[in-house]
Amino acid sequence: MNTTFGENLRTTVFGQSHADAIGCTIEGLPAGESISVDALQAFMARRAPGGRLATQRKEPDTPEILCGMVEGVTCGAPLAAIIRNTNQRSQDYKAIADLPRPSHADLPAEVKYQGHQDVRGGGAFSGRLTAPITLAGGIALQILERRGIRISAHLLSVGTAEDRPMNPMGENPEDLQKRLSRGLPVLTDDAEARMTEAILAARKAGDSIGAVIECMIEGLPCGLGGPLFEGFDGKLAFGLFGIPGVKGVEFGRGFEASRMKGSENNDPWEISPDAPGAKPRTNNAGGIAGGITTAAPVVFRIAMKPTPSIALAQETISISRRENAELGVRGRHDPCIGVRAVPVAEAVAALAVLDSLLSGPAVLPQTLERPSIPTLGKISNE
Numbered sequence: 001m002n003t004t005f006g007e008n009l010r011t012t013v014f015g016q017s018h019a020d021a022i023g024c025t026i027e028g029l030p031a032g033e034s035i036s037v038d039a040l041q042a043f044m045a046r047r048a049p050g051g052r053l054a055t056q057r058k059e060p061d062t063p064e065i066l067c068g069m070v071e072g073v074t075c076g077a078p079l080a081a082i083i084r085n086t087n088q089r090s091q092d093y094k095a096i097a098d099l100p101r102p103s104h105a106d107l108p109a110e111v112k113y114q115g116h117q118d119v120r121g122g123g124a125f126s127g128r129l130t131a132p133i134t135l136a137g138g139i140a141l142q143i144l145e146r147r148g149i150r151i152s153a154h155l156l157s158v159g160t161a162e163d164r165p166m167n168p169m170g171e172n173p174e175d176l177q178k179r180l181s182r183g184l185p186v187l188t189d190d191a192e193a194r195m196t197e198a199i200l201a202a203r204k205a206g207d208s209i210g211a212v213i214e215c216m217i218e219g220l221p222c223g224l225g226g227p228l229f230e231g232f233d234g235k236l237a238f239g240l241f242g243i244p245g246v247k248g249v250e251f252g253r254g255f256e257a258s259r260m261k262g263s264e265n266n267d268p269w270e271i272s273p274d275a276p277g278a279k280p281r282t283n284n285a286g287g288i289a290g291g292i293t294t295a296a297p298v299v300f301r302i303a304m305k306p307t308p309s310i311a312l313a314q315e316t317i318s319i320s321r322r323e324n325a326e327l328g329v330r331g332r333h334d335p336c337i338g339v340r341a342v343p344v345a346e347a348v349a350a351l352a353v354l355d356s357l358l359s360g361p362a363v364l365p366q367t368l369e370r371p372s373i374p375t376l377g378k379i380s381n382e
């Protein structure tokens, strides 16, 4: 399996849902970055299971950083971290080993790995693997935040219940944080009530429900990305499709732009006092043109499918008997994976941004910075 994301900042995720632990390594992290483990834990708690709108599996999701930092500061060496799995109930997967769940990875994984894959809890395909993604992304976010880059996501819709879209030219940061820190990450009270109702109704019916997440990256410089396969949108989309359950990614007006005229969709340039000296007056492009960031906020949306594991009877096959069969999934499952995937989208965005920032300038400066020995050497573990 290849579970690495990024070229300059390489995050590799490992583990299975019911193994002893899951975790990640991060290569290419810049040295000298102070990381608050408390803030990291708080970010990861937004994704962690629990509560009436999520799976009942109880996991504290405590990050244990094994190396790569000295006294809370990154040291330039690869960082490795684990999250222990503490609440597995592998007996829930006895039936599933023979009766693959429709729309989960069970059957294609059985064929690809010839029965050697870990079936328990979805193994390496589980949404649980988004915990280490959130760990790595949470570290990247802290590095970006101190450079004025803000990443915020919300549930734009759950089923047919809709929140208001974000303003693509930017949101007031304090107001946004206040709004997003309610029970469900949404911008309006009305959306919170209607989405909660839709999720609880789906759960009660033994069913599940899909969602759309909208995310905005503010404070980016113009110039990240490049043409063709170097596009910042391509990098982001690649990372976002790594989140289990993502079925669509769109930037700016996305598919809606295909129904517009050029005169409606174009974002006019205007002179601006801010770097780089010009900015688009509208942001239908979602902050990216020619694969390169324009300095307008990057805005993207991801479509999250409804959770495949549902209690309602489903048609499947019996692998051992080679005949059609029926399955109603028992066990602990999210009625709407979109809810907990909101911070995961932010985490992937942070990893993509930091990876791009670390790629270096396209034009080499005439004079190279020549670092010297710092005045005070640091001796730790004394």
Ligand SMILES: Cc1cc2nc3c(=O)[nH]c(=O)nc-3n(C[C@H](O)[C@H](O)[C@H](O)COP(=O)(O)O)c2cc1C
Residues within 6 Å of the ligand: 055, 103, 104, 105, 122, 125, 126, 127, 128, 130, 243, 244, 245, 246, 305, 307, 308, 309, 332, 333, 334, 337, 340, 341, 344
């Ligand atoms: C945060 C999160 C939680 C998830 N929880 C569940 C779950 O409880 N039950 C389930 O069947 N799928 C869950 N999923 C989705 C499956 O992992 C996913 O549908 C499966 O791996 C197949 O991948 P695909 O949907 O991308 O094809 C979750 C995904 C995420 C991101």
Ligand SMILES: C=C(O[C@@H]1CC(C(=O)O)=C[C@@H](OP(=O)(O)O)[C@H]1O)C(=O)O
Residues within 6 Å of the ligand: 017, 048, 049, 055, 056, 057, 059, 088, 089, 092, 120, 121, 122, 125, 126, 127, 128, 129, 131, 244, 331, 332, 333, 334
């Ligand atoms: C544990 C998490 O979510 C799990 C994601 C998941 C799946 O198939 O994706 C299936 C369930 O696993 P289990 O049957 O072991 O409870 C969820 O609980 C998590 O996200 O931390």
